[in-house]
Amino acid sequence: MNKVPNISDSEWYIMKVIWNRSPITANQVIEELEGTIGWKPKTIKTLISRLVRKEVLGFTKEGREYYYYSLVTEQQCIFNENRTFLERVYGGVFKEMLAAFLEHQKLTNKEIDEIKEILDNKVR
Template sequence: MSNPPVTISDAESRVMEVLWQQAPQTSEDIVAALLEPTGWHEKTIKTLLNRLLGKGAIGAEKDGRRYLYSPLLRREEWQQQESRSLLDRVFGGKLTPLLTHFSQHEKLSAKEIAELRKLIDAIDRKGH
């Protein structure tokens, strides 16, 4: 039986991004990485760390007088959960309306169009 999905907020995802880029890290490292780009206070960042710990999205290992934090939730797993949630909530669980929306409202580069064609060809070859 699989574990229920871990739901993380937008703010928590910023902390996760820091840990996905490099882990393990101390809280001081994480604070230093997030202070300037977010404008958050140190206490806010440490609160987010504690929330993520409580949710099981990250783990902490004691290293002397400090803790080293590492992600337990993989980025790919989170992306899958978030994309499925968006698809279900906004597009009725269907991929075609999502692609239609983006093709009509976003400018796709020639490279992106070529990548989509390759993806569709790969799907056709698999028989899906």
């Protein structure tokens, strides 16, 4: 898959379960999310179907059960979310985003040193 589709906030809950326990049935996803989110089983199944239509999830059928698995990695989705956020909020200008985060974020000396090391490694 070349382009990773955007995943809604609700779909992220489903994907996190599937990335951790793939392949998994819809009922197992429902059990995993039970008690953490107040969704009805039908809502979860609808979200799974939506992810299949988006080609983010694939499935195999064994008897009467459908086993779902991810067609994209969590890292691909995170990268896509980061890129979309950067474009939407900061017009694609990374420096603007970084400056805004650094200006409003309390950082320890250790965190500042880690950021410096990341930047130093980037220019090498």
